[in-house]
Amino acid sequence: MTSRPDDLYRRYMAAYDATWQHSRTCGECRPDQPCETGAPLDERLARLQGAWLQHLGTRRS
Numbered sequence: 599m600t601s602r603p604d605d606l607y608r609r610y611m612a613a614y615d616a617t618w619q620h621s622r623t624c625g626e627c628r629p630d631q632p633c634e635t636g637a638p639l640d641e642r643l644a645r646l647q648g649a650w651l652q653h654l655g656t657r658r659s
């Protein structure tokens with residue numbers, strides 16, 4: 599895996615945007631139980647967030 603930090607951050611922000619915009623307009627999503635459309639968005643955001651935080655952590659130490 600050789601994704602550049604800039605690219606990772608951009609994808610993280612895009613996923614955040616998509617998830618937020620969906621949850622704002624979706625009436626079926628709940629925090630503990632997203633709808634069929636929201637679930638994959640949530641998973642994607644969580645994965646990218648983990649990767650991004652890991653990147654920040656490795657850079658600090």
Ligand SMILES: [Zn+2]
Nearest residue numbers: 624627633636
């Ligand atoms: Zn939803």
